[in-house]
Amino acid sequence: MLRLRKAIPGVDPKLLIKDAAKLMPDPARRLFLRGAASVGALTLLTGCDIVDGPSAERALRVVSRFNDRAQAWLFNPDKLAPEYSESEIKRPFPFNGYYPEDEAPEVDGADFKLEVGGLIENKEPWTLEQLYALPQVSQITRLVCVEGWSAIGSWQGVRLSEFLKRLGADTRAQYVWFQCAEGYSNTIDMATALHPQTQLTLRFDNQILPRKYGFPMRCRMPTKLGFKNPKYVIGMHVTNKDLGGYWEDRGYNWHSGL
Amino acid sequence: MVRYIALRTLFKDVQFGVMASIDTAPASERTHLVIHPIWVRITHWINALAMVVMIGSGWEIYNASPLFDFTFSKSITLGGWLAGALLWHFAAMWVLAVNGVVYLILGLVTGRFRRKLWPIRRNELAADFKAALTFKLSHADLSVYNSVQRLLYLGVILAGVVIVLSGLAIWKPVQLQELTALFGGYEAARYVHFFAMAAIVGFLVVHVLLAIIVPRSLRAMLTGR
DSSP states (O other): OOOSSSEEEEEEEESSOOOOOOGGGTTTSOOOOTTTOOOOOHHHHHHHHHHHHHHHHHHHHHHHHHHHHHHHHHHTTTOOOOOGGGSSSSSSOOOOOOOOOOSSOOOOOTTTTEEEEESSSSOOOEEEHHTTTOOOOOEEEEEOOTTOEEEEEEEEEEEEEHHHHHOOOOOOOSSEEEEEESSOOOEEEEHHSSSSTTTTEEEETTTOGGGTTTTTOEEEEEBBBBGGGGSEEEEEEEEEEOOTTTTTTGGOOOBBBO | HHHHHHHHHHHHHHHHHHHHHHHOSSSHHHHOOOOOOOOHHHHHHHHHHHHHHHHHHHHHHHHHHHHOOOOHHHHHHOOSSSHHHHHHHHHHHHHHHHHHHHHHHHHHHHHHHHHOOOOOOOHHHHHHHHHTTOOOOOSOOOOOHHHHHHHHHHHHHHHHHHHHHHHHHHHHHTHHHHHHHHSSSSHHHHHHHHHHHHHHHHHHHHHHEEEHSSHHHHHHHHHHH
């Protein structure tokens, strides 16, 4: 469907499309709520079908879409996430992924080319050198994980809104889609993409972004949960189609704004 | 002011409307028959269901990144895994919040809170606590709360307000960052949210236990009398 799905330069193919089966309740099951009926009182009150059957899942997905709209409405494009001081940075900053750290993708920086596509004028891929040469901004913000924990980190890179301008992107489009080296993907709303703190991150704590934090590039947005901040970004599309994402497709809320 | 009085009259009508059709006693006597007006019973049971869902799914969410050195047994959590629990939590939150706001507004406007939960006097509290612990506290008149009940009911309403506000602070630490700051920041708000849950669960244990010991009180919350 998309040009980006072809072989990706600088990526070990063994690491592509890792399955998150370990984290899923039961990979053989299509429904993510199966095995969820464990609150005795609820089961008694409603009959267990309502708690873990397909009707419950459908209803919960409808509410989750409603929550996307509520969060989009609540999102203030001018509201900045709080920034912190150097001393508040969490060191070492935690690694997080659905695979162990030593299985994180290894992208060859020399070979790397960021593929860009969709509703943009300039579709030439970008080398790391070109990206490093763009105007850089810095932020010390809190990364909030969907699991609940949080950590303050320091990220440097290019404002995504600035980058989109250079691509000649149609910013009236609804979404920006990110493709990652290990098969991970993410779709975000344009309002968040244009937020002043949404950043194509090339450095962590003023050092070239290390492998564990997403080398060569991460998209950092302090206005969304951590899993909406893709690492190992190798491709980007401006689109009017919601292309979903790794965790969103597995049941996490799509908007996941903070 | 006129509008306020009109509203109060309206709520009184709601309060006693159910009675009027079946009861021929004069209005002044009727007021004593209903222990829990219909709006209290409806909001109570909606809240009970929403609370069970919020607590069960909340425990599963807690397990993903525990604040303390323990996790909740899977057998008492709701959602199966983190994503399922979050879906339940962020669906039931609307029920809890909307129902809670309706309850608070009606409780204040009808004067029920003022009549039933106030005042709480320190000397009565000491005596009632002693009586409660020795199982000598009277429940002869269910329409009047003793001072221990008043304290607990007021306390759990307060815990409900805190749990909703701290929940909002965790959910939206950027958009509602002023609220998050009020709780001492994102991490502190997680602890506040947890302790408010613990307070509500503690209340629930006592509340359900006493409803079992005094079954008339359960009947009153179902039928009104």
